[in-house]
Amino acid sequence: MSDADQRSSKHPHAPPDFSALLGELRAWASELGFSQIAVADIDLRTAEPGLLAWLDAGFHGSMDYMAAHGLKRARPAELVPGTLRVITARMDYLPSVTFGTPEGWQAIEWQRLAQPTQGQISVYARGRDYHKVLRARLQQLADRLAQRIGPFGYRAFTDSAPVLEVELASRAGLAWRGKHSLALSRDAGSMFFLGELFVDLPLPVTPAIEPHCGSCSACLDVCPTQAIVAPYRVDARRCISYLTIEHDGPIPLELRPLLGNRIYGCDDCQLACPWNKFAQAAVLADFDARPGLAGASLQSLLDWTEPEFLRRTEGSAIRRIGFQRWQRNLAVAAGNALHAGHAPELRPVLEALLPAATPLVAEHLRWALSTPGALGALQGRPAVDPSCP
Known part of the structure; x- marks a missing residue:
């Protein structure tokens, strides 16, 4: 409409x-x-x-x-x-x-985040x-x-x-x-x-409900980049969803290692939230995962050409970021995997992409091939507070 x-x-x-x-x-x-x-x-x-x-x-x-x-x-x-x-x-x-x-x-999504050679797309x-x-x-x-x-x-x-x-x-x-x-x-x-x-209809207003987060801080504690700077307050400039979707420039150097294998969005605060044990299954088949978008290897996703990206993301929210940002995000994820000692076969794939890469993508490819990085997004994830509801 x-x-x-x-x-x-x-x-x-x-x-x-x-x-x-x-x-x-x-x-x-x-x-x-x-x-x-x-x-x-x-x-x-x-x-x-x-x-x-x-x-x-x-x-x-x-x-x-x-x-x-x-x-x-x-x-x-x-x-x-x-x-x-x-x-x-x-x-x-x-x-x-x-x-x-x-x-x-939730357990399945945590397992996928722990696989550095897979590309993680928000559910x-x-x-x-x-x-x-x-x-x-x-x-x-x-x-x-x-x-x-x-x-x-x-x-x-x-x-x-x-x-x-x-x-x-x-x-x-x-x-x-x-x-x-x-x-x-x-x-x-x-x-x-x-x-x-x-x-423009005077429908009856339905009553608000009380919040039920209590003293729980699971979402704040688990955020990989600490983008939730205070309860109810998010600094989008540090949020992985913003960085991989809305932001069209270089991803800040200090945040790249924290992206882990997340290539489109981030669900960590939702995965950690105890209330999501009550999450409901979709009624509509529209939200079923398309083949190749859940648990796909970084290597297979890096092999996509722009026409293939457009074909596979037709009618998907992913298409809105365009092929350049898609490649940028993949380069960061691949760099994190290489630093962690995984998938050395990604190196020649990244090198092969460099000659035709745009300046933005080339910068991230070179970072992926050379950075010592850090393992912040792949290790030491804080546990959910057992006192949460």
Whole structure:
């Protein structure tokens, strides 16, 4: 769906019973593959100081669009005039195949992180691009609502505009904000996507829930780069997800060894979170892992040409980083493996890539072939605090 406004000032049908309508919305959402929906008010003024402090600290890194939109993120009615409520939706994404393994999905992911010659891709990115999946389903939900009450004003978002998604989900009672800054649910952990419908309907607001992180610090302790600088506060400039996806320049030298074998995103804070023992399997097959994206060897991934990268990542969130960043990330992972004394066969592969490499990729290839590095991401991982819930 396009992010263009879908608005009408007329509601030709009789005014609906909005409490009953919310019940119908929940049933329709479930049929469409959503795990839960809730409704938030649009008064987010109390979130503005924290947003401004985060931006003032420069924690958004090179994501200039975060600052460009300013406080519009905390003011839904300015982003979409006429908005009265935000329907916030959760969609679980943990692949059912991984979820159903006897060892448990978290244990499997820890094992993959301990294999330096494999490329580790964040779980959410192994299937179809969630932007496409959620936007299409949110559009269907809006269409169903229009059939029921007549034309209404709305706009759908999925991590695609200046929207405080976690804040809205928290206020609606769909989740609470964990210390890693992600949305957390007692029933589903954090392994879910969020989407929103900004609507001009006075739906009843659903109540917020209390946070349940307690004294647990597992996510802070386990972060390979210590990017969670304080509870609920992440410095994106140190976050592996930011470095491998959003950041388009050289990865800082001091952080490269800490990336380990992570080539797209990082799940460590979610793997360590005790609430993710309640993570739910995805209902939709869209999020099943594509062949070659879970547990693939670095050598096989380095062999991809740009056309093959584009073909294999068609319809995937991975494609958005482009081939250059993909190769940059692989070079760092391969360098970490070489330093650890693994896969010497990677050396001639990296050397063969140098002549045709862009300056950015060439810098990382040379680093991989020459750096003494460190083993920070492969050894000495802190244990989860047994006192956590």
